[in-house]
Amino acid sequence: MVSKRIQNMKPSATSTINGMVSEMKARGENVISFNVGEPDFDTPSPVICALEKAVEDGKTRYVAVGGITPLRMAIADKLRRDNDLVYSIDQICVTTGGKQAVFNAVMALCDPGDEVIVNAPCWVSYVEMIKMAEAEPVVVKTDENYHLDLQVIRAAVTDKTKAVIINTPNNPTGAVYTAEELKALADLAEEKDFYILSDEIYEKLTYDGKKHVSIASLSQAAYERTITLNGFAKAYCMTGWRLGYAAGPADVIKGMIAYQGHSTSNSTTFVQWAGIAALEKCNKEVEKMRTAFEERRDCMRGRLDRIEGFKAGMPHGAFYFMPDVSYWFDKTYEGENGPVVIGDAQGFAKYLLKKAAVAVVPGDAFETPNAVRFAYPVSVETINEGMDRIEAALKELK
Template identity: 40%
Template sequence: MTAKRLQNITESTTLRISNLASELKSQGKDIISFSLGEPDFTTPGHIIDAAKASLDRGETHYTPSPGIPELRRAIAEKLKKENNIDAQAGSIIVTPGAKQAIFEVMLSVLDEGDEAILFDPAWVSYEPCVKLAGAKAVWAPTARDDGFRPVEPGEYITEKTRLIVVNSPCNPTGGVYSKETLKEIADLAVDNNIMVLSDEIYEKIIYDREHISIGSMDGMQGLTITVNGFSKAYAMTGWRLGYVSAPKKIYEQMLKLHSHSVSQATSFVQYAGVAALIGDQICIADMVREFKTRRDLLIRGLNELGIRCTSPDGAFYAFADVSEYGNGEEVAELLLNRASVAATPGSAFGSAGNDFIRISYATSQERIKEALQRIEAIL
């Protein structure tokens, strides 16, 4: 009685672990949650004020399906100024979160039997979106001892390859791709006429490295679909606001899907997005500075416990090798049941993560210290 297309799709592991942690909390247990990729900061005040002002103006009705003109223009200007991408407001769709944008991209680019290359490990929702489009995810390896850099991605291109997914900074590893790595992928895309989906949701959360957009590289203007959003950089996860900039032909197909499904992003949230982009950006610098302090505290603590973990260059995740104590599934279960610490098994992100757990350090320094003490007591 259910559709076949969903029978091989599993629920999001990160959300499942988060829901389980919330359930245990409701039972009175003191759970330290390292599972969900959600900044624990409050959305900056000027963004909240913009949403309130929009409500007060009565802007609670339908907007144009691709988004209000003010926000699309602000996004285009941001992409030109910060990412060196010649984006046009007329090729931008504002979506209810970046995840919706990725879903729409997959269904607009991939057909039954097509292939999309994912770099292992990769964010949990890429493969389900590929499958829902009727396509196949091809997992290409990365170098775990070299920032999880893609290794020989050209070896995985076939006549069926239609899309390469790039996520830098990366969830779950925190890896940031170098200019050389991005150029290698760009050259493959140009030579083989393959589209690239560049998921740049963590671009602002980066430490001592430079973020480079693959869409800014030679020959990539017509081959790159850039997805971004407001959840991570502006602590706006619950607001559900993202966007996509795509070549005109793909934009037109995406807009069909967008208008027949979600219709639009929430009206007053879009006005908050304008305030986020054009307002003072010091709020991001403050958050990144705190994330870096937390990262250093966590990575040092894990390695002192004998858990191998390299220092991530971006995002707010530690991808920790727990193979000395079991596989990632076993250790994640042990930590939750015995230490009341919720982490995500690395296997959720691909087979390369079997010996890992992903730890989100989007929580306070005090809770990180306590979690390390609990982990030490168990392991």
């Protein structure tokens, strides 16, 4: 029998849809995947070259748990350059993906019974990570535009609140938080004395001239209370490389490294050397991809706008839309055994998959049951093809 901790884990709300997608693909069906949050570009060549050189140079051994010094220095430079943040090497920890950065931070900070506030819609793993640390997730809603609702957050703070997790640009909504709302949260963190876990993994993907702001840069109090979390997966198309990092107060980072020392130890040595090339030699590639994502965002927005019933808003970052789809919940279609009511976002996603062979993720996965997530890290042609199919399928609902 597995532990209560594991039994307690909510099965992923994406698993039903993912299972159906796999079966359909195995049958040779042409499924369009708007459900996957992974850029479709290749990893930039400077990163590949740096990896090859590192392997040839024998960079294949154990290294310091918190990361090799040259990468930590490159991260410190990057944070100074891009984020207006000054960190020393002992305030930086290299991790095996952005996911491990978040998990280590939660494990290093939380005692059983501590509360961690999460702003929904939110990335699928935050709540489960908090539960694994035997802390209490407190899920609060963002406002109707998917921005932080400071009044709601304030009302949720108790004397057990250890931290608030934020993610900007946001998965699953694409929202990019403003300096004003971040400053208001930073002020609340100072007033009530809690930490901020700031997941900035989509920072390079902002559109319409919007700028990503790191909350830790907004005041000394915010700097002292924030763990800035980031990874290479989204900006540099390095999803499979598993490289990320955290920067924050030295004692918290020390705790994260201690925890990592007894779990995964250092992230892959030669991948760390390649990470330096990503940070130092890939500006051109990143900008090219960002421009392509902006074009895709515009395309998908135009297509969603054409369909009555989607309330999509205008995301300024990442590569997601999170429209409310409750308009369709009372609609029906002809199933094998008679009429079927769509009912909820799971039903909506299942219908699109069956009828249009287009996969989207139901919002339950992100603590937002009335919405679905569309991911658009795919070509404009694929977006148009998928949206053609969706438009046709929705016309058939009664």
